Amino acid sequence: MxxxxxxxxxxxxxxxxxxxxxxxxxxxxxxxxxxxxxxxxxxxxxxxxxxxxxxxxxxxxxxxxxxxxxxxxxxxxKKPKSVLDILYEDNDIIVINKPAGLLSIASDQEKELTAYHLLTDYVRMNDPRNRIFAVHRLDRDTSGVLMVAKNERMKLALQDNWADLVSERGYVAVVEGQLKEKSGRIQSWLKETKTFLVYSSPRVGDGLEAITDYQVLNETAEYSLLNINLETGRKNQIRVHMKDIGHNVVGDKKYGAKTNPLKRLGLHAYKLEFKHPFSDKVMCFETQFPKSFTSLFVKSGSNNIQNG
CATH class of the missing domain: 3.10.290.10 (RNA-binding S4 domain)
Structure with missing residues (x-):
């Protein structure tokens, strides 16, 4: 890519x-x-x-x-603008549709090929003194709506009040199997091992509280398409919670998925809605579901239960 x-x-x-x-x-x-x-x-x-x-x-x-x-x-x-896929930009923020496979910010293994690095290069095309500031992140293999701040004032306002300002973080996921409960809430307390594997603690209050709401949109015998909304934004939260209920996100080898029909992680952040900290204006950014996700459910025999 x-x-x-x-x-x-x-x-x-x-x-x-x-x-x-x-x-x-x-x-x-x-x-x-x-x-x-x-x-x-x-x-x-x-x-x-x-x-x-x-x-x-x-x-x-x-x-x-x-x-x-x-x-x-x-x-x-090659084609840097298509890699960035800028959805919105003003004096305070830039919002992109991050592709799967691109880190949000640098890691010990990768310093250059990140959304942060590409966006820094982008803003410095006009002025080499320009900067961007990370305010949240998506996993490398998760695609979707990613926002950065263009000044430190906006960065601090968003980071200090993220839970109060953000009203919706919507994801779509392709998971293995059919869920018995077609909608529900998953709540647990997440911890991380020394090898950076996140897991749900069996003890209430032992770790960071994580809450995930889901609804089945469509299903086949092999897979389910879920609409997911996060009440908390913890590292690997959706992936761990799907594992907890026995329906791994497809392509998620790290957490035990057995199938990979999309040749990528089946997770996409399609919506981010928040209140601007200075103007109080509600801003909403959305992308379409990836075609590869929905194409799994156009086969004969799929059950469209969006309104069920």
């Missing part, structure tokens, strides 16, 4: 080293009209070449006579 490709073309800028120095220091001197973060971004994205080789280490020592090229198109993202 996030394919990189090389393009052979002339560099945007080219310099020759006159005396030994660190690569970052050299670039800051030659690109004095750019911010330090902007220059670091060039290195991070592999857009700086030393004698024809891509170098990303800031402290690489340069020697006299080496040729430095800045080549904005060496490793650019």
């Amino acid at each position: 996030f394919e990189r490709h090389e393009i052979v073309s002339k560099p945007d800028l080219e310099f020759v080293v006159s005396e030994p120095c660190r690569l970052l220091d050299f670039l800051l001197l030659k690109l004095s009209n750019k911010s330090r973060n902007h220059v670091k971004s060039l290195l991070t994205h592999g857009e700086v070449l030393v004698n024809g080789a891509v170098i990303t280490q800031y402290d690489t020592v340069l020697h006299k006579g080496q040729k430095i090229q800045i080549h904005r198109s060496v490793t650019e993202w």
